[in-house]
Amino acid sequence: MTEPRPVVLATGGTGGHVFPAEALAGELEARGVPFALVTDARGRQWQGALARRPIHYVHSASPTGSPVRRAIAVLSLARGLLDAWWALGRIHPSAVVGFGGYASVPTMIAARLRRLPAVLHEQNAVLGKANRLVQGGAARVATSFSATRHIGEGDRRARLVGNPVREPVRALRGSPYRPPGEGRVIDLVVFGGSQGAASFGKVVPDALLSLPAAIRRRLRVVQQCRPEDLGAVRERYGKAGMVVELAPFFADLPQRIAAAHLVIGRAGASTVAELATIGRPAILVPYPYAADDHQTANARAFAACGACMVIAHAEFTAEALAGHLLALFGQPQRLAHMAAAAHAAGRPDAAARLADVVGDLISTPALSPTGVAA
Known part of the structure:
Protein backbone atom coordinates (compact mmCIF):
# COMPACT_ATOMS: atom_id res chain seq x y z
CA MET A 1 0.00 0.00 0.00
CA THR A 2 1.30 3.45 -0.91
CA GLU A 3 1.94 5.72 2.08
CA PRO A 4 -0.39 8.73 2.06
CA ARG A 5 1.09 12.07 1.13
CA PRO A 6 2.13 14.12 4.17
CA VAL A 7 0.24 17.01 5.68
CA VAL A 8 2.40 20.11 6.13
CA LEU A 9 2.12 21.97 9.44
CA ALA A 10 3.15 25.63 9.22
CA THR A 11 3.53 27.45 12.50
CA GLY A 12 5.17 30.29 14.34
CA GLY A 13 7.63 29.66 17.15
CA THR A 14 5.69 30.57 20.31
CA GLY A 15 3.99 28.02 22.54
CA GLY A 16 0.51 29.25 21.67
CA HIS A 17 1.09 28.19 18.05
CA VAL A 18 3.32 25.21 18.74
CA PHE A 19 1.12 23.33 21.21
CA PRO A 20 -1.87 22.90 18.86
CA ALA A 21 0.48 21.98 15.99
CA GLU A 22 2.10 19.35 18.20
CA ALA A 23 -1.32 18.00 19.23
CA LEU A 24 -2.40 17.70 15.59
CA ALA A 25 0.92 16.02 14.72
CA GLY A 26 0.24 13.38 17.37
CA GLU A 27 -3.28 12.81 16.07
CA LEU A 28 -2.05 12.46 12.49
CA GLU A 29 0.57 9.95 13.63
CA ALA A 30 -2.10 7.93 15.40
CA ARG A 31 -4.07 7.81 12.15
CA GLY A 32 -1.08 6.72 10.11
CA VAL A 33 -0.87 10.04 8.25
CA PRO A 34 2.67 11.43 7.85
CA PHE A 35 3.35 15.10 8.43
CA ALA A 36 6.11 17.59 7.77
CA LEU A 37 6.85 20.74 9.70
CA VAL A 38 7.73 24.03 8.01
CA THR A 39 8.77 26.82 10.36
CA ASP A 40 11.55 29.29 11.07
CA ALA A 41 14.80 28.81 12.99
CA ARG A 42 13.02 28.77 16.34
CA GLY A 43 11.73 25.30 15.45
CA ARG A 44 15.15 23.83 16.22
CA GLN A 45 14.26 23.80 19.92
CA TRP A 46 11.09 21.75 19.62
CA GLN A 47 10.67 18.24 20.91
CA GLY A 48 7.81 15.71 21.06
CA ALA A 49 5.83 14.71 17.97
CA LEU A 50 7.04 17.73 15.98
CA ALA A 51 10.67 16.61 16.28
CA ARG A 52 10.04 13.07 15.03
CA ARG A 53 9.93 14.19 11.39
CA PRO A 54 12.35 16.29 9.34
CA ILE A 55 11.84 20.02 9.80
CA HIS A 56 11.99 22.42 6.86
CA TYR A 57 13.11 25.95 7.72
CA VAL A 58 12.06 29.19 6.05
CA HIS A 59 13.07 32.78 6.61
CA SER A 60 10.53 34.96 8.40
CA ALA A 61 10.21 38.08 10.52
CA SER A 62 7.48 40.20 12.07
CA PRO A 63 6.90 43.41 10.07
CA THR A 64 6.69 45.66 13.12
CA GLY A 65 8.82 48.44 14.57
CA SER A 66 10.61 51.17 12.68
CA PRO A 67 10.26 51.60 8.90
CA VAL A 68 13.73 50.08 8.44
CA ARG A 69 12.84 47.03 10.56
CA ARG A 70 9.57 46.59 8.67
CA ALA A 71 11.38 46.77 5.32
CA ILE A 72 13.92 44.18 6.44
CA ALA A 73 11.10 41.95 7.67
CA VAL A 74 9.28 42.16 4.34
CA LEU A 75 12.46 41.15 2.53
CA SER A 76 12.90 38.23 4.93
CA LEU A 77 9.31 37.10 4.34
CA ALA A 78 9.88 37.32 0.58
CA ARG A 79 12.94 35.12 0.95
CA GLY A 80 10.85 32.81 3.13
CA LEU A 81 8.29 32.53 0.33
CA LEU A 82 10.99 31.17 -1.96
CA ASP A 83 12.10 28.77 0.79
CA ALA A 84 8.53 27.59 1.28
CA TRP A 85 7.87 27.22 -2.47
CA TRP A 86 10.81 24.86 -2.85
CA ALA A 87 10.02 23.02 0.39
CA LEU A 88 6.45 22.28 -0.70
CA GLY A 89 7.77 21.11 -4.04
CA ARG A 90 10.03 18.60 -2.30
CA ILE A 91 7.43 17.47 0.24
CA HIS A 92 4.51 17.19 -2.23
CA PRO A 93 1.89 17.42 0.54
CA SER A 94 -1.80 16.57 0.37
CA ALA A 95 -2.70 19.69 2.41
CA VAL A 96 -1.19 22.51 4.45
CA VAL A 97 -2.36 23.56 7.92
CA GLY A 98 -1.32 26.97 9.23
CA PHE A 99 -1.35 27.82 12.93
CA GLY A 100 -0.55 31.51 12.77
CA GLY A 101 2.54 33.54 13.53
CA TYR A 102 4.50 35.27 10.81
CA ALA A 103 6.66 32.16 10.35
CA SER A 104 3.59 30.47 8.85
CA VAL A 105 2.89 33.22 6.31
CA PRO A 106 5.42 32.25 3.58
CA THR A 107 4.24 28.63 3.63
CA MET A 108 0.56 29.55 3.47
CA ILE A 109 1.18 31.90 0.52
CA ALA A 110 3.26 29.23 -1.23
CA ALA A 111 0.43 26.72 -0.67
CA ARG A 112 -2.00 29.07 -2.39
CA LEU A 113 0.36 29.61 -5.30
CA ARG A 114 0.73 25.85 -5.67
CA ARG A 115 -3.07 25.44 -5.40
CA LEU A 116 -2.80 23.12 -2.42
CA ARG A 156 -19.02 28.81 5.27
CA ARG A 157 -15.34 27.97 5.65
CA ALA A 158 -15.48 28.28 9.45
CA ARG A 159 -15.40 25.12 11.56
CA LEU A 160 -15.47 25.20 15.38
CA VAL A 161 -12.98 22.59 16.59
CA GLY A 162 -11.49 24.04 19.79
CA ASN A 163 -7.84 24.61 20.64
CA PRO A 164 -5.82 21.36 20.75
CA VAL A 165 -3.88 20.90 23.97
CA ARG A 166 -0.92 18.71 24.88
CA GLU A 167 -1.39 15.09 25.89
CA PRO A 168 -0.34 15.71 29.54
CA VAL A 169 -3.24 18.18 29.74
CA ARG A 170 -5.77 15.86 28.09
CA ALA A 171 -4.74 13.11 30.52
CA LEU A 172 -6.06 15.27 33.38
CA ARG A 173 -9.51 15.73 31.88
CA GLY A 174 -11.06 13.32 34.37
CA SER A 175 -9.50 14.86 37.50
CA PRO A 176 -12.43 15.70 39.80
CA TYR A 177 -12.72 19.15 41.33
CA ARG A 178 -13.35 19.32 45.06
CA PRO A 179 -14.00 22.79 46.50
CA PRO A 180 -12.04 23.68 49.64
CA GLY A 181 -13.87 22.52 52.75
CA GLU A 182 -14.46 24.67 55.82
CA GLY A 183 -11.14 25.33 57.49
CA ARG A 184 -9.24 23.17 54.99
CA VAL A 185 -6.24 24.00 52.82
CA ILE A 186 -6.86 26.23 49.77
CA ASP A 187 -4.50 25.50 46.88
CA LEU A 188 -3.82 28.57 44.75
CA VAL A 189 -1.78 28.46 41.53
CA VAL A 190 -0.47 31.70 40.01
CA PHE A 191 1.24 31.96 36.65
CA GLY A 192 1.48 34.65 34.05
CA GLY A 193 4.30 33.70 31.73
CA SER A 194 7.04 36.17 30.86
CA GLN A 195 4.35 38.74 30.07
CA GLY A 196 2.64 38.48 33.43
CA ALA A 197 5.17 37.56 36.06
CA ALA A 198 6.33 41.14 36.76
CA SER A 199 2.99 42.62 37.85
CA PHE A 200 1.86 39.33 39.39
CA GLY A 201 5.01 39.27 41.55
CA LYS A 202 3.90 42.48 43.25
CA VAL A 203 0.10 42.49 43.18
CA VAL A 204 -0.53 38.88 44.21
CA PRO A 205 1.65 38.91 47.37
CA ASP A 206 0.17 42.28 48.39
CA ALA A 207 -3.33 40.90 47.96
CA LEU A 208 -2.69 37.63 49.80
CA LEU A 209 -0.95 39.33 52.70
CA SER A 210 -3.93 41.67 53.12
CA LEU A 211 -6.35 38.77 53.63
CA PRO A 212 -7.55 37.90 57.14
CA ALA A 213 -5.09 35.72 59.06
CA ALA A 214 -7.60 32.87 59.24
CA ILE A 215 -7.61 32.64 55.41
CA ARG A 216 -3.86 33.21 55.01
CA ARG A 217 -3.17 30.24 57.26
CA ARG A 218 -5.20 28.01 54.91
CA LEU A 219 -3.43 29.08 51.73
CA ARG A 220 -0.91 26.90 49.93
CA VAL A 221 0.49 28.93 47.03
CA VAL A 222 2.36 27.88 43.89
CA GLN A 223 3.52 30.97 42.01
CA GLN A 224 5.60 31.57 38.91
CA CYS A 225 8.05 34.47 39.28
CA ARG A 226 10.70 36.06 37.14
CA PRO A 227 14.19 34.97 38.27
CA GLU A 228 15.07 38.55 39.21
CA ASP A 229 11.98 38.78 41.45
CA LEU A 230 12.31 35.47 43.27
CA GLY A 231 14.30 36.75 46.24
CA ALA A 232 12.04 39.72 46.98
CA VAL A 233 8.81 37.75 46.57
CA ARG A 234 10.10 34.89 48.73
CA GLU A 235 11.10 37.35 51.45
CA ARG A 236 7.66 38.97 51.45
CA TYR A 237 5.84 35.66 51.84
CA GLY A 238 8.40 34.38 54.35
CA LYS A 239 7.81 37.26 56.75
CA ALA A 240 4.14 36.29 56.86
CA GLY A 241 4.92 32.62 57.43
CA MET A 242 2.94 31.53 54.37
CA VAL A 243 3.38 28.17 52.62
CA VAL A 244 4.60 29.15 49.14
CA GLU A 245 6.47 27.44 46.32
CA LEU A 246 8.10 29.84 43.87
CA ALA A 247 9.89 29.14 40.60
CA PRO A 248 10.45 30.82 37.20
CA PHE A 249 9.04 27.74 35.47
CA PHE A 250 7.06 24.64 36.44
CA ALA A 251 7.57 21.69 34.11
CA ASP A 252 4.56 19.96 35.68
CA LEU A 253 2.21 22.95 35.40
CA PRO A 254 -0.77 20.87 34.14
CA GLN A 255 -0.61 18.75 37.31
CA ARG A 256 -0.35 21.91 39.41
CA ILE A 257 -3.46 23.30 37.73
CA ALA A 258 -5.34 20.04 38.34
CA ALA A 259 -4.46 20.24 42.05
CA ALA A 260 -5.59 23.87 42.36
CA HIS A 261 -8.79 25.15 43.91
CA LEU A 262 -8.27 28.42 42.01
CA VAL A 263 -5.90 29.67 39.31
CA ILE A 264 -4.77 33.26 38.73
CA GLY A 265 -3.30 33.83 35.30
CA ARG A 266 -3.25 35.66 32.00
CA ALA A 267 -5.70 34.78 29.24
CA GLY A 268 -3.60 33.38 26.43
CA ALA A 269 -5.29 30.84 24.20
CA SER A 270 -3.35 27.89 25.62
CA THR A 271 -4.08 28.93 29.21
CA VAL A 272 -7.82 29.14 28.57
CA ALA A 273 -7.85 25.84 26.68
CA GLU A 274 -5.94 24.06 29.45
CA LEU A 275 -8.18 25.47 32.19
CA ALA A 276 -11.21 24.30 30.22
CA THR A 277 -9.82 20.86 29.48
CA ILE A 278 -8.91 20.19 33.11
CA GLY A 279 -11.90 22.14 34.45
CA ARG A 280 -10.59 24.64 36.98
CA PRO A 281 -11.97 28.05 38.06
CA ALA A 282 -9.81 31.08 37.46
CA ILE A 283 -9.28 34.78 37.86
CA LEU A 284 -7.89 35.97 34.53
CA VAL A 285 -6.00 39.22 33.99
CA PRO A 286 -5.62 39.74 30.21
CA TYR A 287 -2.24 41.02 29.06
CA PRO A 288 -3.12 44.50 27.77
CA TYR A 289 -0.47 44.66 25.04
CA ALA A 290 -1.39 41.43 23.29
CA ALA A 291 -2.00 41.94 19.57
CA ASP A 292 -5.56 43.12 18.88
CA ASP A 293 -6.22 42.78 22.64
CA HIS A 294 -7.00 39.13 21.93
CA GLN A 295 -6.47 38.07 25.55
CA THR A 296 -9.39 40.22 26.66
CA ALA A 297 -11.56 38.59 24.00
CA ASN A 298 -10.46 35.14 25.20
CA ALA A 299 -11.16 35.97 28.84
CA ARG A 300 -14.58 37.50 28.12
CA ALA A 301 -15.62 34.44 26.13
CA PHE A 302 -14.53 32.16 28.99
CA ALA A 303 -16.29 34.36 31.56
CA ALA A 304 -19.49 34.32 29.49
CA CYS A 305 -19.92 30.63 30.28
CA GLY A 306 -19.35 31.22 34.00
CA ALA A 307 -15.87 29.67 34.17
CA CYS A 308 -13.81 32.62 35.39
CA MET A 309 -13.70 36.15 36.71
CA VAL A 310 -11.90 38.83 34.69
CA ILE A 311 -9.88 41.75 36.04
CA ALA A 312 -8.66 44.28 33.49
CA HIS A 313 -4.92 44.92 33.77
CA ALA A 314 -5.52 48.59 34.59
CA GLU A 315 -7.73 47.51 37.51
CA PHE A 316 -5.42 44.74 38.72
CA THR A 317 -4.62 46.03 42.19
CA ALA A 318 -4.06 44.25 45.47
CA GLU A 319 -7.35 45.64 46.77
CA ALA A 320 -9.35 44.43 43.76
CA LEU A 321 -7.77 40.99 43.78
CA ALA A 322 -8.21 40.58 47.54
CA GLY A 323 -11.88 41.45 47.20
CA HIS A 324 -12.43 38.77 44.57
CA LEU A 325 -10.50 36.20 46.61
CA LEU A 326 -12.53 36.90 49.75
CA ALA A 327 -15.76 36.51 47.81
CA LEU A 328 -14.70 33.22 46.20
CA PHE A 329 -13.12 31.64 49.28
CA GLY A 330 -16.26 32.47 51.20
CA GLN A 331 -18.43 30.64 48.64
CA PRO A 332 -16.79 27.28 47.85
CA GLN A 333 -19.87 26.14 45.93
CA ARG A 334 -19.38 29.09 43.59
CA LEU A 335 -15.89 27.79 42.90
CA ALA A 336 -17.40 24.36 42.19
CA HIS A 337 -19.91 25.89 39.74
CA MET A 338 -17.09 27.77 37.96
CA ALA A 339 -15.06 24.57 37.71
CA ALA A 340 -18.03 22.74 36.22
CA ALA A 341 -18.58 25.54 33.72
CA ALA A 342 -14.91 25.48 32.72
CA HIS A 343 -15.04 21.70 32.27
CA ALA A 344 -18.16 21.97 30.12
CA ALA A 345 -16.36 24.47 27.87
CA GLY A 346 -13.44 22.11 27.31
CA ARG A 347 -12.87 20.44 23.97
CA PRO A 348 -10.44 17.61 24.67
CA ASP A 349 -11.11 16.18 21.21
CA ALA A 350 -10.00 19.38 19.45
CA ALA A 351 -7.00 17.70 17.80
CA ALA A 352 -9.22 14.90 16.47
CA ARG A 353 -11.79 17.42 15.22
CA LEU A 354 -9.08 19.41 13.46
CA ALA A 355 -7.71 16.23 11.89
CA ASP A 356 -11.26 15.46 10.68
CA VAL A 357 -11.43 18.89 9.02
CA VAL A 358 -8.14 18.21 7.25
CA GLY A 359 -9.25 14.72 6.25
CA ASP A 360 -12.56 15.94 4.84
CA LEU A 361 -10.76 18.60 2.84
CA ILE A 362 -8.30 16.14 1.35
CA SER A 363 -11.09 13.79 0.32
CA THR A 364 -13.05 16.63 -1.31
CA PRO A 365 -11.55 17.51 -4.71
CA ALA A 366 -11.04 20.95 -6.16
CA LEU A 367 -12.23 23.10 -3.28
CA SER A 368 -12.06 26.79 -3.92
CA PRO A 369 -10.92 29.24 -1.21
CA THR A 370 -14.58 29.96 -0.38
CA GLY A 371 -15.16 26.34 0.57
CA VAL A 372 -17.43 25.64 -2.42
CA ALA A 373 -16.59 22.84 -4.81
CA ALA A 374 -15.33 24.32 -8.05
Missing part, protein backbone atom coordinates in the same frame (compact mmCIF):
# COMPACT_ATOMS: atom_id res chain seq x y z
CA PRO A 117 -5.77 22.62 -0.05
CA ALA A 118 -5.16 24.76 3.03
CA VAL A 119 -6.61 25.01 6.54
CA LEU A 120 -6.06 27.83 9.01
CA HIS A 121 -6.32 27.21 12.74
CA GLU A 122 -6.94 30.21 14.99
CA GLN A 123 -6.31 29.71 18.70
CA ASN A 124 -7.72 33.02 19.94
CA ALA A 125 -11.11 34.70 19.89
CA VAL A 126 -9.62 37.22 17.43
CA LEU A 127 -8.20 36.10 14.08
CA GLY A 128 -4.52 37.00 14.31
CA LYS A 129 -2.77 39.43 11.96
CA ALA A 130 -0.71 36.72 10.28
CA ASN A 131 -3.80 34.57 9.73
CA ARG A 132 -5.70 37.57 8.37
CA LEU A 133 -2.97 38.05 5.77
CA VAL A 134 -3.43 34.55 4.38
CA GLN A 135 -7.04 33.65 5.11
CA GLY A 136 -8.06 34.36 1.52
CA GLY A 137 -6.23 31.22 0.40
CA ALA A 138 -7.74 28.91 3.04
CA ALA A 139 -10.49 26.47 2.15
CA ARG A 140 -11.28 25.99 5.87
CA VAL A 141 -10.80 28.20 8.92
CA ALA A 142 -10.84 26.17 12.14
CA THR A 143 -11.68 28.19 15.26
CA SER A 144 -11.29 27.68 18.99
CA PHE A 145 -14.15 29.94 20.10
CA SER A 146 -17.73 29.95 18.85
CA ALA A 147 -17.40 33.63 17.91
CA THR A 148 -14.09 34.80 16.44
CA ARG A 149 -13.53 38.42 15.48
CA HIS A 150 -12.64 39.02 11.80
CA ILE A 151 -14.46 35.87 10.68
CA GLY A 152 -17.89 36.68 9.32
CA GLU A 153 -20.93 34.89 10.76
CA GLY A 154 -21.86 33.60 7.35
CA ASP A 155 -18.39 32.39 6.40
